[in-house]
Amino acid sequence: MSTTTPLDIQATFAGHLGHLTAEQEEIFNKFKDNLSKANLYQPPRDTGHASHDDASLLRFLRARSWQPAAAQKKFQDAENWRLKYNVNNLYSTFDSEEFESSKRFYPRWTGRRDKRKKGLPLYVYRLASLDPVEKELHATPPERRYQRIIVLYELMTRFGFALCTALPHSSSPTPISSTTSIIDLEGVSFASMWRLRNHLQEASRLATANYPETLGTIAVINSPSFFPTVWGWIKGWFDEGTRNKIHVLGKEPGPKLLEIINSEDLPKPYGGTLDWKFEDEPKLDVAAQELIGEMPKGPVIFKDGKVEKPPVDAEQTTQH
Numbered sequence: 001m002s003t004t005t006p007l008d009i010q011a012t013f014a015g016h017l018g019h020l021t022a023e024q025e026e027i028f029n030k031f032k033d034n035l036s037k038a039n040l041y042q043p044p045r046d047t048g049h050a051s052h053d054d055a056s057l058l059r060f061l062r063a064r065s066w067q068p069a070a071a072q073k074k075f076q077d078a079e080n081w082r083l084k085y086n087v088n089n090l091y092s093t094f095d096s097e098e099f100e101s102s103k104r105f106y107p108r109w110t111g112r113r114d115k116r117k118k119g120l121p122l123y124v125y126r127l128a129s130l131d132p133v134e135k136e137l138h139a140t141p142p143e144r145r146y147q148r149i150i151v152l153y154e155l156m157t158r159f160g161f162a163l164c165t166a167l168p169h170s171s172s173p174t175p176i177s178s179t180t181s182i183i184d185l186e187g188v189s190f191a192s193m194w195r196l197r198n199h200l201q202e203a204s205r206l207a208t209a210n211y212p213e214t215l216g217t218i219a220v221i222n223s224p225s226f227f228p229t230v231w232g233w234i235k236g237w238f239d240e241g242t243r244n245k246i247h248v249l250g251k252e253p254g255p256k257l258l259e260i261i262n263s264e265d266l267p268k269p270y271g272g273t274l275d276w277k278f279e280d281e282p283k284l285d286v287a288a289q290e291l292i293g294e295m296p297k298g299p300v301i302f303k304d305g306k307v308e309k310p311p312v313d314a315e316q317t318t319q320h
Helices: 022-037 054-063 068-084 087-093 096-105 127-139 142-166 190-210 227-237 286-292
Strands: 108-113 121-126 179-184 215-221 246-250 301-303 306-308
Touching: 022 054, 022 068, 054 068, 068 087, 068 190, 087 142, 096 127, 096 142, 108 142, 121 127, 121 142, 127 179, 127 190, 142 190, 142 286, 142 301, 190 227
Parallel strands: 121 179, 179 215, 215 246
Antiparallel strands: 108 121, 301 306
């Protein structure tokens, strides 16, 4: 956890597609070749489409410090996890009404993007907003709760990242593959944090294991006096790289947040001018509205410049 490191520690795209060193290019090619030989990856030579996009594969390499063998192990574990939970079909067939309702319990996309991170989707998680729905959350069977987390991560990677990649951003054509997040702890009691600890841990561990390197800069704001105790619980949920992306900004985060987010894209409670709160639907910017109109409902993907329903038994262009 950082309180002094500049908020834009991830301001460059080192290690991302289009920004690889010669050594990283060599490692990446070896990684893909190894995956292909292990039948974990299909190059585009036969179908015209690779089984997995390069941006997703690179996340596994960055998560394992460019060690191909370790990255392959992590990738294979994630593939096995996807088969175990039938992730593609789970996403394709998930009930739209329940899908939309599930967003109340997890970080939500504002519909806007940051500036210094070159167009990453801006997410907000206001934990006090879970108080009115906490009983419903805990009444949900654990298996179904886990499935809800999965489909919302699939929405982020298969729709959110793809859409933000297609929208104008200063680092284009580098694909967008991570988020900028605000974690708002205003009004959260110690008792509430204790009750939510398993809920938060479940989502964090799922992301770290199966959607690596999707968490970019994380700003914790309005932290209560007991936060150091809470940090003692949660720091073990993340690897060191992710922990270094977490910044505690305190009670008046506006000046720092405005360094990486334009005022018109930063919600009013956090020092910007955007009329948006956690309970609201994404408020798309003009560029996104021109491209897709309004935010679609239910499980969707963004492909070839348009919103689509995910196919059942999808095998190609899988993203993690």
